[in-house]
Amino acid sequence: MSGPKPDKNSPARDPRRPVGGGDCDQRFRIDLMGVRSAQAARLRPGDLLQVVLLYDGDLRAVVCQTDRAETVGALSAFPGLSQLIECMEGGATYSAIVERSSPQACGVFVSRSNG
Amino acid sequence: MIVVGGTYIEECDWPEWTRLMGPGVRAALALSEVSPQTELYSYANDAVIEDLRRTMLTNGLATPQVRTRGEKVAYSYKHPLSYPRRTPKLEETPDDSAAPQLSESWSVKGDTVLAFRLQETKIVVSAKRAVFELSQQDEEIERGDIGKLALIAAENDFPQAAANVQDFAAQTMPAHNANLLIFRWQSGGGILFDGEMEHSIPAYVANEWFKIGTGNIFCAMFAHYWGEQNMDAMAAADLASRCSAYYAGSRALPIPVSQNLPDMEKFDPTADCKIFIASPCISMAQQWLVDEAIRTFEMLRIQTVTPYDLGLDGVSRKNVDVGRVLDGCSAVLVLAEGADLPSVLAVGLALVRKLPIVVLAEESREPRVSLWQGTDCEIARDFASAVYRAMVAGKRRPAG
Numbered sequence: 001m002s003g004p005k006p007d008k009n010s011p012a013r014d015p016r017r018p019v020g021g022g023d024c025d026q027r028f029r030i031d032l033m034g035v036r037s038a039q040a041a042r043l044r045p046g047d048l049l050q051v052v053l054l055y056d057g058d059l060r061a062v063v064c065q066t067d068r069a070e071t072v073g074a075l076s077a078f079p080g081l082s083q084l085i086e087c088m089e090g091g092a093t094y095s096a097i098v099e100r101s102s103p104q105a106c107g108v109f110v111s112r113s114n115g
Numbered sequence: 116m117i118v119v120g121g122t123y124i125e126e127c128d129w130p131e132w133t134r135l136m137g138p139g140v141r142a143a144l145a146l147s148e149v150s151p152q153t154e155l156y157s158y159a160n161d162a163v164i165e166d167l168r169r170t171m172l173t174n175g176l177a178t179p180q181v182r183t184r185g186e187k188v189a190y191s192y193k194h195p196l197s198y199p200r201r202t203p204k205l206e207e208t209p210d211d212s213a214a215p216q217l218s219e220s221w222s223v224k225g226d227t228v229l230a231f232r233l234q235e236t237k238i239v240v241s242a243k244r245a246v247f248e249l250s251q252q253d254e255e256i257e258r259g260d261i262g263k264l265a266l267i268a269a270e271n272d273f274p275q276a277a278a279n280v281q282d283f284a285a286q287t288m289p290a291h292n293a294n295l296l297i298f299r300w301q302s303g304g305g306i307l308f309d310g311e312m313e314h315s316i317p318a319y320v321a322n323e324w325f326k327i328g329t330g331n332i333f334c335a336m337f338a339h340y341w342g343e344q345n346m347d348a349m350a351a352a353d354l355a356s357r358c359s360a361y362y363a364g365s366r367a368l369p370i371p372v373s374q375n376l377p378d379m380e381k382f383d384p385t386a387d388c389k390i391f392i393a394s395p396c397i398s399m400a401q402q403w404l405v406d407e408a409i410r411t412f413e414m415l416r417i418q419t420v421t422p423y424d425l426g427l428d429g430v431s432r433k434n435v436d437v438g439r440v441l442d443g444c445s446a447v448l449v450l451a452e453g454a455d456l457p458s459v460l461a462v463g464l465a466l467v468r469k470l471p472i473v474v475l476a477e478e479s480r481e482p483r484v485s486l487w488q489g490t491d492c493e494i495a496r497d498f499a500s501a502v503y504r505a506m507v508a509g510k511r512r513p514a515g
Binding site: 028029030031033034035059060061062074076077078079080081082085102104105107 | 124131132133134135140144147148162163165166169170172173174364365367368369
């Protein structure tokens with residue numbers, strides 16, 4: 001996966017925007033894209049990953065990272081990606097539980113962790 | 116490369132899977148590592164256009180060229196070997212002012228172009244090298260100014276052609292003025308027709324079989340290696356077959372560069388085999404699963420012996436010698452964890468005959484699975500993978 005990096009200039013949370021809201025309570029099962037073999041090979045079912053929004057100019061990407069901030073792969077190619085990004089920009093946070101992992105692939109279950 | 120192809124929502128129940136995919140999206144994502152300049156031309160509904168745009172950019176690809184279609188289209192599969200259900204049904208599609216009429220074609224021009232049929236419009240392709248995936252509606256992709264053209268057809272789209280692929284190639288290649296034609300088998304691999312020459316493309320063994328979109332991966336990777344890299348057509352087809360098996364086994368995108376593909380064993384997709392299906396077969400649910408396995412093997416053109424043949428559905432049969440029946444089989448597929456006595460006995464007889472045995476056990480905590488530990492039986496966690504593993508095992512050990 002290329003491109004986005006954590007950006008010090010990422011927009012601050014809009015205080016007018018509620019963290020709650022049913023539209024942001026997304027829960028879904030998905031395979032990560034662009035899996036990084038070294039990170040994925042160390043994961044086990046049940047491991048917890050953080051869902052992180054990365055910025056690179058206008059580009060925003062959602063990735064799953066380990067507790068050492070190592071990116072495992074990206075969340076993309078699903079209906080609702082834009083909604084997820086909007087929710088994260090509004091302050092919603094998400095985590096992902098690893099359900100299967102190998103050097104080639106990583107399947108996770110994503111759910112909201114606040115609100 | 117330019118990829119032309121649809122954007123749809125794809126859903127599968129077993130294994131659970133929901134994506135924004137379709138042939139165009141999947142092919143473009145598959146290529147994003149080996150060919151990051153790839154550009155997608157597609158139709159998408161307003162509700163998912165932003166998701167599509169972000170997906171392409173996240174994966175390092177260019178902003179896609181997207182035309183708007185009126186309705187959101189989804190394809191739903193019960194499992195990866197089932198027929199998908201399209202929503203909305205084609206006859207329910209309204210007259211849609213947002214989508215151009217079919218007569219308004221979309222001209223696409225590039226060095227290398229991979230074209231899948233679009234449901235919304237005709238495509239006119241001009242390229243130095245082009246790859247078209249053929250469908251029954253193949254008149255919807257038109258030849259513009261093309262240097263070299265490869266056609267790829269799939270057995271599931273042209274089942275009648277499988278009986279005589281040579282005739283199919285002899286008719287189809289001149290009709291399109293094509294240099295190459297690849298006919299892909301359902302079970303993997305295929306045949307490459309290169310002018311007058313004919314080559315077998317091997318199939319590669321995958322641990323699991325997520326078949327949805329494997330043909331798109333084949334087309335994308337062949338278009339890259341043959342169309343962009345100018346690789347020899349047979350070498351490109353062999354690599355495409357490997358990539359396709361890699362995707363079926365991992366569901367991982369993008370496809371890595373060839374040096375990073377794992378080693379995979381080959382098998383002959385045209386080998387004959389017969390699969391013994393062992394399963395309880397009394398209740399409707401049990402018979403539904405057996406029927407689904409029979410239908411799937413028929414689709415793969417594989418013979419079966421089923422609980423119906425042995426009188427295990429409550430309708431007695433006379434003089435059935437299970438041992439002799441097993442002597443004529445190449446592998447055993449055990450459904451429903453083999454939760455009945457006849458299945459256990461059949462597996463015992465199969466073990467004595469050293470037949471490969473694949474057990475479908477969807478629930479890993481199911482205590483019956485422990486029955487099979489230490490028996491060299493393979494455990495498959497989903498139906499499609501169980502059918503596939505039994506097929507591969509059978510083709511590697513042809514019926515006696």
